[in-house]
Each structure stands twice: as structure tokens, then as C-alpha cells.
Amino acid sequence: MPFLGHPLTAVITTLKTITLTHVIFTYAYSPGLGSGPSMLPTFLATADWFVTDRRFRRGRGVSVGDCVTYAIPVEPGQEGVKRVLGLPGDYVLLNSPPDADLGVKGRGSRAIATAGENMIQVPKGHCYIVGDNLPWSRDSRDFGPLPMGLIKGKVVAKMSFDGWWPPNWFSKVESGLRSPPPTATGASHPPS
Amino acid sequence: MTPPCRVFPASQLESEIQVNDDGRRRKGGKIDLSACELLSMVQYECKIDHPEASGSPVRCWPVQRWFRRCRDNRGAFTVETTMWEGKTLPVEAEKASKTS
Numbered sequence: 001m002p003f004l005g006h007p008l009t010a011v012i013t014t015l016k017t018i019t020l021t022h023v024i025f026t027y028a029y030s031p032g033l034g035s036g037p038s039m040l041p042t043f044l045a046t047a048d049w050f051v052t053d054r055r056f057r058r059g060r061g062v063s064v065g066d067c068v069t070y071a072i073p074v075e076p077g078q079e080g081v082k083r084v085l086g087l088p089g090d091y092v093l094l095n096s097p098p099d100a101d102l103g104v105k106g107r108g109s110r111a112i113a114t115a116g117e118n119m120i121q122v123p124k125g126h127c128y129i130v131g132d133n134l135p136w137s138r139d140s141r142d143f144g145p146l147p148m149g150l151i152k153g154k155v156v157a158k159m160s161f162d163g164w165w166p167p168n169w170f171s172k173v174e175s176g177l178r179s180p181p182p183t184a185t186g187a188s189h190p191p192s
Numbered sequence: 193m194t195p196p197c198r199v200f201p202a203s204q205l206e207s208e209i210q211v212n213d214d215g216r217r218r219k220g221g222k223i224d225l226s227a228c229e230l231l232s233m234v235q236y237e238c239k240i241d242h243p244e245a246s247g248s249p250v251r252c253w254p255v256q257r258w259f260r261r262c263r264d265n266r267g268a269f270t271v272e273t274t275m276w277e278g279k280t281l282p283v284e285a286e287k288a289s290k291t292s
Contacts, residue, residue, distance in 0.1 A: 040238040
């Protein structure tokens with residue numbers, strides 16, 4: 001095979017490619033495939049590809065509202081995607097807002113209503129993560145605050161392989177936390 | 193391992209946020225929640241109509257959550273005010289509709 005040159009050259013080139021890919025996927029960007037109903041409607045339940053920025057690993061530079069990938073503490077070896085609601089020292093509701101819980105579970109139980117009003121301060125070195133689809137997510141509401149060290153990266157984009165132009169495959173994943181628009185409170189009024 | 197966390201009812205939020213995560217009183221004066229920047233987050237309750245079918249319609253209802261970004265001498269911190277805002281937001285809404 002003259003076009004590959006010396007066999008050793010081919011081996012070295014292959015090894016270089018593998019190690020370079022490893023470094024990029026571990027320390028820069030990595031693709032991931034997520035499935036499950038916990039992050040609806042941000043991510044589909046069936047399967048959605050996304051890009052993780054690994055520079056945010058161990059929670060460095062993560063802000064409230066970001067989507068992160070993390071090692072699930074109760075499922076060794078598995079990773080999940082959730083939204084950050086609180087960073088060390090922040091204050092969060094321990095459960096979902098009470099209206100949300102009651103709406104879906106429909107039990108009308110006063111115990112759920114009062115439990116929904118409990119709050120905690122996120123301890124040092126931890127964050128509080130919750131899925132976007134509140135009734136169908138297992139997250140900090142079950143296993144408590146997540147150690148920052150288990151954060152693997154921040155989800156920066158979704159991928160959908162439609163069309164032939166690769167830049168069109170990516171759509172940015174925005175922070176969930178935003179300033180309410182000035183008209184938000186009066187949004188129900190039709191413009192005059 | 194996560195350390196034990198003290199749980200408090202949302203009604204005590206205003207007094208709880210005066211203390212930082214060291215258990216000491218925050219430096220830089222009393223924190224006034226209503227003076228902190230208001231931020232919004234929308235989460236959802238979604239229902240998959242036919243979970244066994246792959247192309248099943250998904251219906252979602254929004255769940256509004258509110259946050260405030262406050263500052264002390266050490267920097268900014270975020271406070272979820274979903275339960276607390278109920279008392280203040282209608283007033284602000286009234287103000288907004290008057291000015292617009």
C-alpha cells in the first residue's frame with residue numbers, strides 16, 4: 001500500500017487521531033445523546049443530540065439557568081442533563097412550586113402543598129439541579145444538592161441532522177434564567 | 193457526600209437570606225429582596241399522550257418560577273422567590289400597566 005507509506009506511519013497517524021479526539025472530547029467539546037422525558041420540552045424524549053462544553057466541567061463558570069451534564073449520583077456510570085437552579089450559597093425551593101405538584105398529581109393533599117414551600121440554602125461546593133419537565137424528572141428534589149465535582153460540562157447546543165450544511169445542524173441552548181421583559185406583567189393585555 | 197441542610201419555610205425567606213453560607217451575618221447592609229434584580233425562569237409540566245408510540249404528541253403547561261439576584265460585599269447570590277413574589281408582583285404589575 002504505497003499511498004499509506006510505511007505501516008508504522010499509518011499506526012502513528014491513527015494513534016494521533018485517536019488521542020487528539022480524546023483530548024477534544026474530554027477538555028473542549030463533546031457530542032452526547034440524551035433520551036428520556038425529564039428535560040421536555042427543551043430536549044425531546046426519544047433521542048436528542050447535543051454538544052457539551054467541557055470547559056465548564058466540575059461546575060467552573062456555570063450560572064443559574066444553565067443546562068449541565070452530570071454524573072448521576074445514584075446511578076454509577078450514567079450521565080444526565082438537568083438545569084441548574086442554585087449554586088453554592090443560593091436559596092431554592094426544595095420541591096417544585098406547590099401549584100405545579102398539585103396540578104399534575106391532583107391529590108389535593110395539604111401535605112404536598114406545605115412541603116412545596118420548604119426552602120434550603122445550597123451548601124458550599126454543591127448546586128441544585130432540576131429537570132425542565134417537573135413531574136417526570138429525577139433530580140436534586142430526590143437526591144439532594146449535587147456536588148459540583150459531578151458536573152461534566154455545560155450543554156451549549158442541540159444538534160439535528162437536517163440538511164447538508166453542517167452549521168445549520170446546531171441550535172443554541174439558552175440559559176433558562178432571563179430578565180422578564182418590561183411588558184411581561186402586562187402581556188395579557190392586547191396592544192392598543 | 194452532601195452535608196445535612198437546614199430546611200426552612202418560604203415565609204422565613206427574608207430573614208434567612210441575611211446570613212451567608214458560613215452562618216454569619218452578611219456584610220454590606222440588610223438585603224432587601226424587592227430591591228434585587230428580578231429574573232424569570234419557565235419550567236414545564238409535560239404529558240406524553242401515548243408514551244408507547246414514538247411520534248406521540250407532547251403537551252406542556254408552563255410553570256413560572258421567579259428569582260432575585262441580590263448582592264452583598266462578597267458578590268452576587270440568587271434567591272428563588274417563587275413563593276415570595278405572590279405578595280409583591282400584583283403591585284408591580286399594576287405599576288407597569290399604568291406607565292405603559
